[in-house]
Amino acid sequence: MANPITSLRIEHITKRFPGIVACSDISLSVGKGEVLALVGENGAGKTTLMNILMGLYTPDEGKIYINNKEVVFKSPSDAFACGIGMVHQQYMLVPNLTVTENVALGMRQMMDGRDGDTTLDKFKRAVKLDLASVRRHIVAISEHYGLSVDPDAYIWQLSVGEQQRVELVKTLCFGAKFLILDEPTSALTPQETDELIELLRRMSHELSIIFISHKLAEVKALSNKVAILRGGKLVFRGNTADHSAADIAALMTGHQVYLPVNQSSKAPGKPMLEVHDLFVRGDRGNMALNKLNLTVRAGEIVGLAGVSGNGQRELAEALTGLRAIESGEVSLDGVSLVGRTPKQIIAQGMGYVPEERNIEGIVPSMSIRENLVLKDIGKPPYSTVGVISNARISANAEKMREEFDIRCSGVNVAAGSLSGGNIQKVILAREISRGPKFLIAVYPIRGLDLGAAEFIHKQLLALRDSGVGILLISEELEEVINLSDRIAVIFKGQIQRTLGRGEATQRKLGMMMAGVKEI
Amino acid sequence: MKNFKLVYTIGVILLAVLLTLGIASLVLAVLGADVLKTFWVIFCYPFTSFKNLSGVINIMTPLTLVGIGICVAYRSGIMNIGGEGQMLIGLLCAIVFALYSGIEGPLSIPLIMLVGMAGGAVWGFFPGILKSKFGVSELLSTVMFNYIATQLYAYCLRVPLLDPAVAGGAGDPQTVKLAESQWLPRINEVIENVPKGTRFHIGILIAIALAVVVYLFMWKTPVGFKMRAAGASDRAARYGGISVSAYLVLAMIISGACCGLAGTVEILGVHHRGLGNCTGGYGFSGIVVALFGGLHPLGVIPAAFFFALISYGCSALQINKIPVPSNMIDVLLGLMIMVIVAAKLIIANPYLMDHVQHTVTKLINKKEGGADA
Numbered sequence: 001m002a003n004p005i006t007s008l009r010i011e012h013i014t015k016r017f018p019g020i021v022a023c024s025d026i027s028l029s030v031g032k033g034e035v036l037a038l039v040g041e042n043g044a045g046k047t048t049l050m051n052i053l054m055g056l057y058t059p060d061e062g063k064i065y066i067n068n069k070e071v072v073f074k075s076p077s078d079a080f081a082c083g084i085g086m087v088h089q090q091y092m093l094v095p096n097l098t099v100t101e102n103v104a105l106g107m108r109q110m111m112d113g114r115d116g117d118t119t120l121d122k123f124k125r126a127v128k129l130d131l132a133s134v135r136r137h138i139v140a141i142s143e144h145y146g147l148s149v150d151p152d153a154y155i156w157q158l159s160v161g162e163q164q165r166v167e168l169v170k171t172l173c174f175g176a177k178f179l180i181l182d183e184p185t186s187a188l189t190p191q192e193t194d195e196l197i198e199l200l201r202r203m204s205h206e207l208s209i210i211f212i213s214h215k216l217a218e219v220k221a222l223s224n225k226v227a228i229l230r231g232g233k234l235v236f237r238g239n240t241a242d243h244s245a246a247d248i249a250a251l252m253t254g255h256q257v258y259l260p261v262n263q264s265s266k267a268p269g270k271p272m273l274e275v276h277d278l279f280v281r282g283d284r285g286n287m288a289l290n291k292l293n294l295t296v297r298a299g300e301i302v303g304l305a306g307v308s309g310n311g312q313r314e315l316a317e318a319l320t321g322l323r324a325i326e327s328g329e330v331s332l333d334g335v336s337l338v339g340r341t342p343k344q345i346i347a348q349g350m351g352y353v354p355e356e357r358n359i360e361g362i363v364p365s366m367s368i369r370e371n372l373v374l375k376d377i378g379k380p381p382y383s384t385v386g387v388i389s390n391a392r393i394s395a396n397a398e399k400m401r402e403e404f405d406i407r408c409s410g411v412n413v414a415a416g417s418l419s420g421g422n423i424q425k426v427i428l429a430r431e432i433s434r435g436p437k438f439l440i441a442v443y444p445i446r447g448l449d450l451g452a453a454e455f456i457h458k459q460l461l462a463l464r465d466s467g468v469g470i471l472l473i474s475e476e477l478e479e480v481i482n483l484s485d486r487i488a489v490i491f492k493g494q495i496q497r498t499l500g501r502g503e504a505t506q507r508k509l510g511m512m513m514a515g516v517k518e519i
Numbered sequence: 520m521k522n523f524k525l526v527y528t529i530g531v532i533l534l535a536v537l538l539t540l541g542i543a544s545l546v547l548a549v550l551g552a553d554v555l556k557t558f559w560v561i562f563c564y565p566f567t568s569f570k571n572l573s574g575v576i577n578i579m580t581p582l583t584l585v586g587i588g589i590c591v592a593y594r595s596g597i598m599n600i601g602g603e604g605q606m607l608i609g610l611l612c613a614i615v616f617a618l619y620s621g622i623e624g625p626l627s628i629p630l631i632m633l634v635g636m637a638g639g640a641v642w643g644f645f646p647g648i649l650k651s652k653f654g655v656s657e658l659l660s661t662v663m664f665n666y667i668a669t670q671l672y673a674y675c676l677r678v679p680l681l682d683p684a685v686a687g688g689a690g691d692p693q694t695v696k697l698a699e700s701q702w703l704p705r706i707n708e709v710i711e712n713v714p715k716g717t718r719f720h721i722g723i724l725i726a727i728a729l730a731v732v733v734y735l736f737m738w739k740t741p742v743g744f745k746m747r748a749a750g751a752s753d754r755a756a757r758y759g760g761i762s763v764s765a766y767l768v769l770a771m772i773i774s775g776a777c778c779g780l781a782g783t784v785e786i787l788g789v790h791h792r793g794l795g796n797c798t799g800g801y802g803f804s805g806i807v808v809a810l811f812g813g814l815h816p817l818g819v820i821p822a823a824f825f826f827a828l829i830s831y832g833c834s835a836l837q838i839n840k841i842p843v844p845s846n847m848i849d850v851l852l853g854l855m856i857m858v859i860v861a862a863k864l865i866i867a868n869p870y871l872m873d874h875v876q877h878t879v880t881k882l883i884n885k886k887e888g889g890a891d892a
């Protein structure tokens with residue numbers, strides 16, 4: 001196995017993509033046992049830089065040194081062989097294989113880089129899949145780091161947080177001595193996040209870690225050093241302890257960030273969305289929504305707080321016509337939505353920012369400008385007498401790009417090639433600019449940088465003031481408390497209780513989300 | 520390098536072609552054929568006379584039509600391998616209509632074509648609706664519908680439509696000849712002063728026109744946009760209010776109609792009657808054409824020409840006294856499919872492209888540095 005990594009240094013790394021410099025002259029170093037937090041706006045080049053470290057991309061200029069020796073990675077297996085392992089923004093697990101099988105799947109490729117093997121050894125490994133020894137390896141690793149995973153569980157049975165742990169175990173099984181984590185917490189529940197941070201802290205005694213995050217609380221909690229990228233350039237390096245979260249935020253965006261707070265006293269209008277005794281089935285046939293009742297008025301933001309998996313997704317899908325309603329009544333502005341198609345519901349004025357933005361919110365292989373008119377392509381001004389007007393679609397895209405600060409090399413590139421945060425901006429731009437009567441926003445700022453989060457929150461509040469009703473589904477209690485006029489807590493498919501803006505505190509909400517009814 | 524992507528893509532394709540040729544030479548050498556002469560017949564002989572070129576164009580016509588149909592289906596998220604069956608049903612309907620409606624005169628050709636398209640469309644509709652309503656895999660249903668169509672056609676040919684002239688005899692089953700006014704005219708009948716021997720039928724003009732129309736439909740109309748969106752990501756399309764299942768069925772109807780037209784054109788232009796093997800397997804080779812043409816209706820045109828070329832060339836091997844079985848074309852086709860699939864994977868991998876770009880830039884820099892020194 002590779003020697004332990006006592007230092008990793010990159011010098012003057014530059015990487016250009018057509019029309020954009022993703023990384024520009026970046027130098028960084030990480031010592032043994034250090035945790036470096038890499039932060040920066042969406043599209044700043046964080047993921048690209050880490051992909052270079054992993055050998056996925058070759059830098060145009062610059063060098064990488066491990067233990068003061070220059071290394072050149074031609075492929076990820078070279079990086080693995082040096083002991084660098086990465087958990088990507090999107091997990092790469094095969095759903096209908098077990099944990100052990102998933103780990104074994106990547107294992108052979110990694111092992112090929114091992115020195116001192118005879119050809120016979122290599123041949124033996126190539127023909128034989130030794131699941132039992134892989135399983136032992138997994139158990140040993142998970143005990144060593146206190147990482148609980150069930151080696152025999154199928155991936156599809158696991159929650160997002162558990163899948164994340166599988167990715168970690170997988171990387172560690174490959175012999176990683178240096179961990180790179182790209183936004184490891186963005187899809188986790190707050191509890192899972194806390195567990196992960198605790199776990200990483202323990203692991204940092206033995207390993208070096210680079211982690212990317214948009215949540216400064218995590219940066220403060222976990223890292224010794226912080227590096228900030230902006231527009232592909234390294235703009236700041238320092239010790240985490242010397243700087244407050246607000247300082248880091250300001251350095252990151254170039255201005256002070258104030259997440260806006262809903263202070264409006266304007267009384268909400270007539271009921272916009274009314275849900276009465278709603279029953280909806282989940283994917284496994286169980287009743288995911290169990291007699292749910294909810295009303296959202298015009299000009300009101302109702303935050304739906306809850307631990308994920310308590311029916312939030314099913315509710316959003318039922319309200320938008322993507323999931324069948326078993327029984328109950330749903331109406332938007334007085335018109336029943338039961339049995340309507342998504343198209344009819346959209347025409348009724350419903351906007352929706354879905355949870356799975358990469359596969360649901362955009363068509364990844366289509367261009368940004370096409371994605372921005374996904375819902376309106378058949379209507380003027382984007383098409384008249386059955387012919388698409390490319391000029392108007394492009395003009396719209398340029399306007400949205402300006403207004404929502406979508407960072408891209410051009411509106412003709414595939415939406416799937418954008419950075420995670422910018423994909424979210426494309427979706428929000430489309431949904432907000434369509435002028436909906438009602439908006440369902442699921443985790444609207446997940447994966448967004450602070451500046452963008454601030455911007456989106458302002459947009460949501462402005463939308464509310466213009467009389468739109470908003471259902472904000474989120475696990476981030478701070479976000480829910482900041483924005484909502486009322487907060488409904490969902491638990492096991494029912495609304496546990498609804499609180500006014502003044503009543504809600506993080507502690508109270510946290511307990512109610514766990515199922516406590518009266519506090 | 521700004522246009523590296525383009526250069527890279529072309530480079531990969533050229534490599535793929537070279538690789539195919541390399542393996543093909545190997546096969547030929549093993550068969551004991553004169554490799555160079557064989558290649559000359561396959562790739563150059565078709566250009567040696569207008570008669571040969573016309574033969575190529577006649578093969579290109581149905582390939583283009585089927586290829587367009589496959590593109591429409593594929594872009595909409597459904598893999599239509601039932602082109603063969605749709606061709607058969609289309610041409611069967613066309614023959615029945617042509618023989619029994621008593622229709623004649625200039626209007627008869629477009630009408631017969633419409634009937635043929637309708638037949639193919641119906642045969643495409645069934646797998647489409649089965650998939651959208653019951654989730655039946657189109658791979659399964661289209662193949663099954665191919666079997667049904669083949670048997671149904673064989674029956675019709677032998678019993679109700681059998682030409683009395685061959686009835687009871689030992690000849691191959693066939694239908695009566697269509698009336699001459701129902702034949703697609705040849706180019707030398709429409710335009711005067713074409714070089715001698717130019718006698719392909721005007722189906723190719725229909726095919727090219729259809730390719731343009733389908734391109735405009737898929738890329739310039741909202742319906743086409745929605746079909747492409749549904750094909751690229753069905754969940755996102757559903758989310759966007761696009762009725763994925765309805766567009767799936769529509770795609771299969773259009774796809775089937777294109778294949779039905781291919782069969783009809785083949786009858787009206789080449790055979791002028793129903794025969795035992797009048798689809799020429801174009802329903803299958805059209806799939807390869809579509810893939811080779813980048814699944815784009817306009818890309819299908821050159822791809823179909825290329826395939827028609829080697830197809831004609833291979834069939835000419837015998838006349839040129841080259842002892843290679845004409846099954847060679849199947850070997851070539853199989854090779855091509857594999858190489859295309861591999862090349863596609865390579866082109867779609869951004870990381871690989873990145874590494875290649877680097878190696879190339881480095882090599883160029885080294886050379887320049889060396890020249891300076």
Ligand SMILES: Nc1ncnc2c1ncn2[C@@H]1O[C@H](COP(=O)(O)OP(=O)(O)OP(=O)(O)O)[C@@H](O)[C@H]1O
Nearest residue numbers: 017022042043044045046047048418419420421422
């Ligand atoms: N393969 C590629 N081809 C072209 N441009 C790319 C490619 N990969 C990334 N980019 C561009 O490089 C820039 C940096 O992207 P990157 O994914 O590194 O951002 P990021 O800092 O990880 O952002 P986020 O926080 O949103 O994940 C972006 O503008 C992106 O559009």
Ligand SMILES: [Mg+2]
Nearest residue numbers: 046047419420
């Ligand atoms: Mg990223």
